[in-house]
Amino acid sequence: MFIENDPKDNVYKDLIDLAFEVCDTFILVVRESIFFNQNANYLLEELESSLKEVKEQYEWPGIISAGGKPAKIYYYNTDINARTIIKTVTNSLHSWVQPDLPEDLSFIKNGKSWLINVSHEFESCIITENKEEIDKITQIKGLNVRL
Known part of the structure; x- marks a missing residue:
């Protein structure tokens, strides 16, 4: 399922809440070849x-x-502390780009990619066949997805 827009503000927060509910791991990427500022280190x-x-x-x-x-x-x-930080540090899924933030915030469920985010390309998708998860994703108001 492709995400057709950049989830921002409440759409971003709702998507992050769902990802933290469904997944057990998330990743952030730091490319050594790209400048990394103090905010990202913090x-x-x-x-x-x-x-x-x-x-x-x-x-x-x-x-x-x-x-x-x-x-x-x-x-x-994907614990409560991390959820709070991820939801407050930015208000946009595609803003996860160096130098201001680590890159490509993505989520993993049971060892498999669930939310794949390639921020610098403005591309994101969710991989799931779980009907309940699909229903929850499509109910996020303002999130444009293509199956």
Whole structure:
């Protein structure tokens, strides 16, 4: 299911609430080759209590990096503290772009990508066949999705 618009404001918050309800993990991406400002560093510090692990990878949901340095992928638990931070640090799904924030906020359910967000390309999709989840997604007022 493709997200046709950039979820902003309440649409963003509702989508984040659903992602935290459904998924057990979310990721943030830091590309070493792109400038990273103080706000982004502060965010990573704020999320530290929810951190599971950091991996250097050439691939993450929606991206296969061609050459260069690997990115650092930060894996987090979808806990209440992280939810609050993710909902308040920005009001737009596609604003997850360096240098102001880590990139490509995406969610994982049971080891599989659920919400894939490639922020710098303004592309997002949700992968689910669960009828209840599809109903909840389509009920988010203002979220334009294409099945």
